[in-house]
Amino acid sequence: xxxxxxxxxxxxxxxxxxxxxxxxxxxxxxxxxxxxxxxxxxxxxxxxxxxxxxxxxxxxxxxxxxxxxxxxxxxxxxxxxxxxxxxxxxxxxxxxxxxxxxxxxxxxxxxxxxxxxxxxxxxxxxxxxxxxxxxxxxxxxxxxxxxxxxxxxxxxxxxxxxxxxxxxxxxxxxxxxxxxxxxxxxxxxxxxxxxxxxxxxxxxxxxxxxxxxxxxxxxxxxxxxxxx
Numbered sequence: 001x002x003x004x005x006x007x008x009x010x011x012x013x014x015x016x017x018x019x020x021x022x023x024x025x026x027x028x029x030x031x032x033x034x035x036x037x038x039x040x041x042x043x044x045x046x047x048x049x050x051x052x053x054x055x056x057x058x059x060x061x062x063x064x065x066x067x068x069x070x071x072x073x074x075x076x077x078x079x080x081x082x083x084x085x086x087x088x089x090x091x092x093x094x095x096x097x098x099x100x101x102x103x104x105x106x107x108x109x110x111x112x113x114x115x116x117x118x119x120x121x122x123x124x125x126x127x128x129x130x131x132x133x134x135x136x137x138x139x140x141x142x143x144x145x146x147x148x149x150x151x152x153x154x155x156x157x158x159x160x161x162x163x164x165x166x167x168x169x170x171x172x173x174x175x176x177x178x179x180x181x182x183x184x185x186x187x188x189x190x191x192x193x194x195x196x197x198x199x200x201x202x203x204x205x206x207x208x209x210x211x212x213x214x215x216x217x218x219x220x221x222x223x224x225x226x227x228x
Contacts, residue, residue: 001137001150003117004051004081005033006068008061020057020086023110024117028210030150036061036068041075049151052121054083055113059106062087069099082120086113122227133168135227138211140168154206159185163199167215167225176222196223 005021021033032051034041054072058065065085072078082101086108101124104116122136131143137150147154147164156164166184167175175183177193185195200223204212214226 001028001053001117001121002030002049002051003032004054004078005031005057006036006038006054006072007033007057008036008059008064020055020108020113023108023113024055027110027114029114029117036064038068038071038075050078051081053117054078054081055117056083056085056100057106058085058087060088062089073099080124082124084116084120133165135168135171135214135225136211138168138207138214140165149207149211156203156206160199160203160206163196164203164225167223171225171227174218174221174224180222 003024005019005024007019007021021031025031056065056069056072065087069083069085072083083099084102084104085100086104086106088106102116102120104113118136131141133140133142139148141147142165145161147156147161163180163184166180177196180196181193200215200217204215207214216224216226218224
């Protein structure tokens with residue numbers, strides 16, 4: 001997951017164990033840290049590889065953070081990107097933070113921070129349209145017949161692609177092996193249900209250790225693809 005962290009002192013913050021940037025890096029996120037002045041914000045780079053979520057590590061610098069928040073909303077490459085504000089104050093002062101999409105208190109609890117970031121990504125992601133499906137870090141390009149996991153393109157066979165696409169179109173729904181054979185392979189397919197198990201195993205191998213659990217086995221029933 002790509003996260004843009006805006007903080008008072010970006011170089012020091014990424015090395016501090018209690019910083020948002022370091023907590024997210026420790027959890028496997030691709031983190032870029034910038035200062036409140038946004039002096040090193042590369043809009044061309046953001047166009048090509050936009051962050052999925054912005055974390056504004058405000059601490060007690062709420063006035064400066066508010067100015068930065070407004071500036072972020074005016075940057076075209078970041079339009080529509082969800083913003084989470086981290087603050088030291090249990091009660092925010094009367095500053096208009098309606099431009100923020102969520103808040104978290106510091107000191108940071110890494111698991112809570114990560115959960116809130118993932119929830120924002122899910123809420124604001126285009127889950128599906130006529131040409132694509134997106135679940136977490138998994139993006140299925142229906143028109144281009146391609147699958148990307150984070151920045152990695154997966155090399156799938158035709159049937160692996162069709163199986164993954166079908167499961168992604170019906171997230172969190174359990175399908176029996178017989179149903180998958182009928183829906184994905186077609187009613188004229190005479191192979192046994194073992195075919196489904198083989199393709200699921202191959203899909204999991206290609207998704208890798210961090211994402212293979214997206215396809216969950218329901219004992220004595222079948223499979224489902226988890227949306228979070």
